[in-house]
Amino acid sequence: MAEAVFKKFDASGDGKMDAKELQAALKEMDVAPSKDLLKAIMAQYDKAPKNGLLELNEFKNLVADLQTIQNASVEEVLDTFTTFDKDKSGFIEPDELKEVMTSLGMGSDENTIQAMIAIADKDGDGRVSVAEFANIIGHGK
Missing domain, CATH: 1.10.238.10 (EF-hand)
Structure with a gap:
């Protein structure tokens, strides 16, 4: 394909x-x-x-x-979210995303991190909730 x-x-x-x-x-x-x-x-x-x-x-x-x-299953989505949410606040903050991206050897420059947050952050609060995370990967309502 x-x-x-x-x-x-x-x-x-x-x-x-x-x-x-x-x-x-x-x-x-x-x-x-x-x-x-x-x-x-x-x-x-x-x-x-x-x-x-x-x-x-x-x-x-x-x-x-x-x-x-x-x-990915819903369980995998939640597991991934909790991996990113290092401080267990219920949100993925830019610093948490940068840390995970760096550990995975993926693009973690400031522009990439900000673009990724902006894509998922529908309410504009500068962080990604579990619902926003699920929506961005196709598992939201």
């Missing part, structure tokens, strides 16, 4: 997908990415040599991660 979607939206046919092509491909897969989410995805999945483009193998990694998230 990932390869077919990649080929369909690689408009230039150069084997690389820019942010505009990625946005169209994600919409095809029922993911409506914001501008901030696109930036965060590009930052996370564009591996060396970081060229601002996703190649097929990088796109496949993104699709695999999206499928894992969509297939």
